[in-house]
Amino acid sequence: MSDLEGIYQIWKREIIRYFRDKYRLAGSIFQPILFLLILGSGFSFVKIGDLDYQKFLFPGIVAMSLVGISLTAGISVIWDREFGFFKEIEVSPISRLSIFLGKAFGGCTIALIQGIIISSLSFLIGMNLNFVIFLKMLPVMILISFSMVSLGLIISAYVETFESFGVIMNFIVFPLNFLSGIFYPITQVPEWLKIITQLNPLSYGVDLMRYTIIGKSFINPILDIFIVLLFCTLTVFVGVLSFNRKK
Amino acid sequence: MYSVETFDLTRKFKDVTAVNKINIKIEQGEIFGLLGPNGAGKTTLISMLCTLLQPTDGTAKVNGFDIITEKDKVRKSIGIVFQDPSLDNRLTAMENLQLHAGLYGVPKNERQKRINEVLELVSLTDKANVLVKNYSGGMKRRLEIARGLIHFPKILFLDEPTLGLDPQTREHIWDYIKTLAQHENITIIITTHYMEEADALCDRVAIIDNGEIKILDSPKKLKDKLKGDTIVLETKVDQKTLSKLKSVKSVKSIKQTDGKLYVNISNAEKNAVKILSIVKNVKSLSIRKPTLGDVFIHYTGKEFRDETNNGNPNKRFLVNRI
Numbered sequence: 065m066s067d068l069e070g071i072y073q074i075w076k077r078e079i080i081r082y083f084r085d086k087y088r089l090a091g092s093i094f095q096p097i098l099f100l101l102i103l104g105s106g107f108s109f110v111k112i113g114d115l116d117y118q119k120f121l122f123p124g125i126v127a128m129s130l131v132g133i134s135l136t137a138g139i140s141v142i143w144d145r146e147f148g149f150f151k152e153i154e155v156s157p158i159s160r161l162s163i164f165l166g167k168a169f170g171g172c173t174i175a176l177i178q179g180i181i182i183s184s185l186s187f188l189i190g191m192n193l194n195f196v197i198f199l200k201m202l203p204v205m206i207l208i209s210f211s212m213v214s215l216g217l218i219i220s221a222y223v224e225t226f227e228s229f230g231v232i233m234n235f236i237v238f239p240l241n242f243l244s245g246i247f248y249p250i251t252q253v254p255e256w257l258k259i260i261t262q263l264n265p266l267s268y269g270v271d272l273m274r275y276t277i278i279g280k281s282f283i284n285p286i287l288d289i290f291i292v293l294l295f296c297t298l299t300v301f302v303g304v305l306s307f308n309r310k311k
Numbered sequence: 312m313y314s315v316e317t318f319d320l321t322r323k324f325k326d327v328t329a330v331n332k333i334n335i336k337i338e339q340g341e342i343f344g345l346l347g348p349n350g351a352g353k354t355t356l357i358s359m360l361c362t363l364l365q366p367t368d369g370t371a372k373v374n375g376f377d378i379i380t381e382k383d384k385v386r387k388s389i390g391i392v393f394q395d396p397s398l399d400n401r402l403t404a405m406e407n408l409q410l411h412a413g414l415y416g417v418p419k420n421e422r423q424k425r426i427n428e429v430l431e432l433v434s435l436t437d438k439a440n441v442l443v444k445n446y447s448g449g450m451k452r453r454l455e456i457a458r459g460l461i462h463f464p465k466i467l468f469l470d471e472p473t474l475g476l477d478p479q480t481r482e483h484i485w486d487y488i489k490t491l492a493q494h495e496n497i498t499i500i501i502t503t504h505y506m507e508e509a510d511a512l513c514d515r516v517a518i519i520d521n522g523e524i525k526i527l528d529s530p531k532k533l534k535d536k537l538k539g540d541t542i543v544l545e546t547k548v549d550q551k552t553l554s555k556l557k558s559v560k561s562v563k564s565i566k567q568t569d570g571k572l573y574v575n576i577s578n579a580e581k582n583a584v585k586i587l588s589i590v591k592n593v594k595s596l597s598i599r600k601p602t603l604g605d606v607f608i609h610y611t612g613k614e615f616r617d618e619t620n621n622g623n624p625n626k627r628f629l630v631n632r633i
Binding site for chain 1: 361362363387391393396402410414416
């Protein structure tokens with residue numbers, strides 16, 4: 065039972081640190097807004113079916129901001145190792161699984177806060193999300209965040225320095241986002257791009273988010289749910305294994 | 312039951328043997344020092360006892376629990392202060408302590424009381440809600456000691472507790488360590504490469520070098536095992552006085568150089584009077600007690616200093632810390 069308490073404590077620490085860091089809070093909200101307003105307005109001449117580009121883009125931007133902030137959960141592990149704090153957790157009697165879960169829940173909560181803030185900005189582009197949609201979005205956001213947080217934690221288990229973490233992040237974040245159908249509908253692109261997009265697990269999360277928010281999807285939502293769940297389970301599983309690795 | 316009992320404890324890193332078949336027994340309630348130069352194997356030994364490092368061979372019992380098969384029980388029963396700081400700078404002292412109490416499963420209703428107690432012990436009560444990044448080096452170290460005590464450990468491990476601190480702060484930390492040894496009634500195991508530290512704090516000291524225990528005893532007995540004290544007299548004596556001195560029972564040897572007379576003698580305080588009654592025209596007198604440094608040289612055959620510089624043994628650390 066003391067492990068539950070340990071998970072809670074590790075989670076709490078992540079939350080305290082997040083709210084104490086005002087610039088991080090502000091900075092991470094700024095980027096998605098920029099994308100939405102600039103990119104959305106710039107391409108406002110584009111219509112996808114009967115859909116405004118901005119409205120098409122919006123669910124993807126929510127997903128994208130979740131991906132960005134979730135992956136950075138890995139940084140907190142590297143930070144802890146660099147500044148010695150990780151040892152404090154490491155020698156405590158709680159298990160590696162609990163350390164992983166505490167970190168994962170922490171990262172996930174932060175991503176959710178972020179996701180909710182971004183979603184509530186939908187009025188900026190003239191969209192009104194009602195409460196029911198909000199409720200439906202929550203599980204989708206949780207699934208996306210949880211798998212991406214786990215992915216970040218997996219990377220952190222193998223990478224030693226901030227610098228290499230940053231490089232790997234760039235290496236992952238850009239293709240992951242750009243090839244996920246955030247910016248284009250998967251049905252209207254060349255075959256090669258469509259294949260790549262279908263291989264990207266995030267595409268299904270983005271599509272599911274789009275289906276939840278604007279009721280339009282380009283992949284079968286049932287398949288979306290299946291893939292998203294599968295990917296989430298996989299990353300958590302690998303994440304726990306990586307954390308259990310003996311040094 | 313011993314607090315710590317090791318059985319041929321060994322750790323190898325590739326072809327280097329950091330700890331070689333160490334067998335020690337540490338009594339409950341004592342302050343035990345592991346003294347040795349950097350790279351002697353102190354931290355490796357402690358890391359194994361704290362279950363952070365798997366032994367290559369042999370094992371140990373800590374509070375009666377096996378360090379290989381009963382890791383969790385060992386961890387619950389010990390407190391650790393690492394050589395490098397391991398606090399979260401962006402949390403307050405209170406938050407750091409609460410986190411620790413939670414990780415170690417201290418019951419909720421005892422938690423706050425215990426935190427206040429340990430804060431009191433290291434005089435940080437009024438700084439409890441300050442962010443740790445605003446703490447000085449000494450305060451951080453005190454906070455870490457307090458943190459290590461929260462979960463009522465039976466043993467507290469202190470790995471180089473005063474490394475990088477100025478002499479005044481160091482003595483403060485010693486005071487705190489002594490106080491908590493009395494207050495908390497626990498076994499304290501300290502690694503250090505400061506002679507004075509081992510001398511000032513420890514009930515027993517093990518001198519460790521190249522992964523082996525060279526000698527183990529109380530600082531006093533270790534020093535007694537050396538030739539004894541030296542009385543240094545600023546004076547000139549003739550042959551007759553010299554032979555008279557030599558006939559004194561407790562005198563072991565006499566050396567005369569540079570207008571100074573070095574009388575090697577047991578129990579110098581008592582016997583100084585006897586010496587003074589023989590030697591006349593003494594301008595000054597001083598008594599030199601053997602230091603643990605002398606003990607160290609005696610048992611390892613090495614000067615006690617870092618191999619990388621030939622002066623102040625602290626210098627390298629200062630450089631590293633800056």
